[in-house]
Amino acid sequence: MADFTRAAGTEGPWASAGGSCVPAARAAAGGQVVVLPAVTIEDVARLGLPPARATLEPGTGDVVLNVPVNVFADTGPVVRETELLGFPVTIRATPVSFTWTFGDGTTLGPTADPGAPWPAMTTTHTYTTPGTYEVALTTTWTATASVAGLPPEPVPGTVDVATAVGTLTARAGTTVLTR
Template identity: 30%
Template sequence: MTSLSLAVIGALPASSSDEAIDTPIGSAAISTGNTVVISGTQTQTSSDGPGDSAPRPGSPPSPASPVHEFDFDTCLDDWNSSRGCFRAVVDEEPSSPGADSPAAPVITIDDLAQFAPDPVASEGEPDNVGVAGMPTNFIAAASVHTRSGTLFGAPLSVRFTPVGYEFVHGDGTSATSSTGGQTWSALGQSPFTPTSTSHVYSERGTYQAHVTVRYAAEVDLGGGWFPVAGDLTVPGPAREIRIFEAHTALVAFTCAQRPSAPGC
């Protein structure tokens, strides 16, 4: 904005001393005898200065300045219009530790097969021998098992806990249990009495029995144990079970007293 001041000082003819003087708006006329002083101020808006940011009425809007990569020389040559030289800075949230590192692979139950516990052999009581028509008691001595090693290039520990057993009897039948069973003595029972893991063979013969143990798994990568989905099954080796027929006979003496007695 520019202000202009105008002052005109002149002498009036003597005959005009009583005439009215017309002055423009914004000016003042002062008469002192034969001299008139006219002063005024005019305000106008400049459109040439660098500070002119408002468009003139009726003028078309200026196109938006393109955003481009900062180039110092270009900005100097086109200082007034290259607003794209000054880019807004967006504050980024601080990255969490390890955010740029690759994600750890997901560990599956199949990945842990290399750490599997050794197979467990079942035992048929008594001494892997039974009597047809009478219970044979099966036992599997599986327990919690921990191993350490390396997986995907990182050290870890694996802990297996038995959670289920499948006893395969070798005669076409099988039975599942949540425990590996106990001996008759540990249960406080007499031989050839039923247990939760016993089986009755209907015929004499030799059978190949085995047990498959099902394990739940946990891993520790250095920050504590966490479970892995699924179960790992480990089949045990076959165990030969011999089943005999029992015949009763009325005898007068025991086998200790007469070893040659029937049935001795």
């Protein structure tokens, strides 16, 4: 985020005047300049972003070989309020991509698609070898920051947040539909 400045001791909405911000009502008044802090992606990471809630279907922990397993993430934008060098800061983080690791050497993503519950099944994986596998999800976030009530500005970079989804056991067998 670019540094913004403001005339000291002034109140009210701010107006951008090139590289500085001054109260809109006193934009021409001048005065002492205060430099506003720049928010970095490291600042966003320190505030902490939640891991996505991940779901596996079927959710029993057992899957059948050669039958797709549905995976999806449930997460949305997050707003964090903080203070940086004495200035109020509002961070809005948004998940932009999801990367699934299936424990068998394969991954899905990064994809902007968080997936969906059955019957949509837009993000799936099929195990072809019997075994027990750890499934994990990495959610990539971008952020904007508003310092001292100014309009939000993009924060350069991304933050990755890992979710340990769970363990699946892939077994040979046949599927049977029941009511």
